Amino acid sequence: MRYASLFWEYIKNYAKTRLTYRADFWIEVLSDLLFQGMNLIFILIVFQHTPSLGGWSEAEVVFVYGFFMIPYGIFSTFFGIWNFSERYIVKGEMDRVLTRPAHSLFQVLLENVDPPSLIGSAVGAGIMALCWSQLGLPFAISDLFILLMLIIGAALIYAGLYTALSAISFYSDAPTGIVPLMYNIQNYGRYPVNIYNKIIRFMLTWLLPFAFVGVIPASYFLEKKADDLSQLALLTPVMGLIVFGLGLAFWNHGVKRYRGAGS
Template identity: 85%
Template sequence: MRYAVLLWEYIKNYAKTRLTYRADFWIEVLSDLMFQGMNLFFILIVFQHTPSLGGWTEAEVVFVYGFFMIPYGLFTTFFNMWNFSERYIVKGEMDRILTRPAHNLFQVLLENVDPPSLIGSAVGAIIMAVCWNDLGLAFHAYDLLMLLLFVIGAVLVYGGIYTALSALSFFSDAPTGIVPLIYNIQNYGRYPVNIYNKTIRFILTWVLPFAFVGVIPASYFLDKKSDDISQLALLTPVVGIVFFILGLSLWNYGVKRYRGAGS
């Protein structure tokens, strides 16, 4: 309950700060939507040159992209840690965090919360709904429960991977590290992994499981029962929990090794 209250207080402070400059707030929202729109436009351009992609139709791939946007929006809202190394390690703000009683990772996440990213999740849900209707997919009440489980699992996959990457900053003071590289790799998870060779497919499924934030859970709703991808969909929450535990464990280990910013 104490952490829920802290979350609410941080969001209120965020609103007071950002809405002081409302034009900047809406420009940020618009730029984020334009970025997602360009990604969707790229998918549509691809299908101008091919009728299918690895056996997936245009509507199915757009459906996957819609699902991809939902956990991604939630992730960027609550796990906005892109500048962790520069701000908290290089500039020494981690010292301040460690003087407070709340868990240090939770504090870092709250200080960087980004509610406008939730708009991307809403747009993703709309895209899914439109494609669901266009594809003539059957709808059952339990589909909402499965969607919730898959989204939570996907967010945990994101959170675990990027928490682990941020934790590497405790062992090195490099201001950026490999986060930009992994950020680019994650985009491959929104496409059918069967279009890649076996090595890339293995990496996207089990090493950096970005396939579990897009195509694998989305395939559950597309009735691709004979597809190897959809058979892994129910593992999404499990993979999410496992990777988040690994990421949190590495974070806690890094905090124990942290000795402060020095002089």
């Protein structure tokens, strides 16, 4: 209850700030939608030159992209700590965070909460629904529960990986350049993994499991049994818990090692 109360207070403060600068809020929403729209247009352009991609049709790949947008929007809302190193380590704001009784990661996340990113999740859900109808996929009430579990698992994978990457800053005084690289790698997860060679496929599935944030869980509903993807889909929540647990442990260890910004 204490953390829920803190969460609500942070959200109220965020709303007050955004109401003061309303134009910035809508510009941010529009820029995010334009960015996602460009990614979708790229997929559509690819299918102007080929009828399928690794055995996947245009509607199936767009369906995967729609799913990809949902956990990514949730992650960006609550775990968007892209500038952690510069703000909290280089500028010393981590010292302020550690003087407060709440968990340090919880504070950092809420200070960077970004609710407009949830609009991207809503757009992704709309894309999925449209493709679901176009592909004539069967639907059952149980699919909603499974979809929710897969989305939570995928969001936790994002959260765990980027929490671990942010925690690297505790071991280095200089801002790390790994986050932009990881951001580019994650985009591979929205395409069928069978189009990559075995090494990249293994990396995206088991080392940096970005395949579990897009193509693998989405394949459960597409029933891509030929690629054994739908059989892996139900592992998404398990992978999410493992990756997030490792990321949190790495963060906690880094906090213990942190010695302050100095002078």
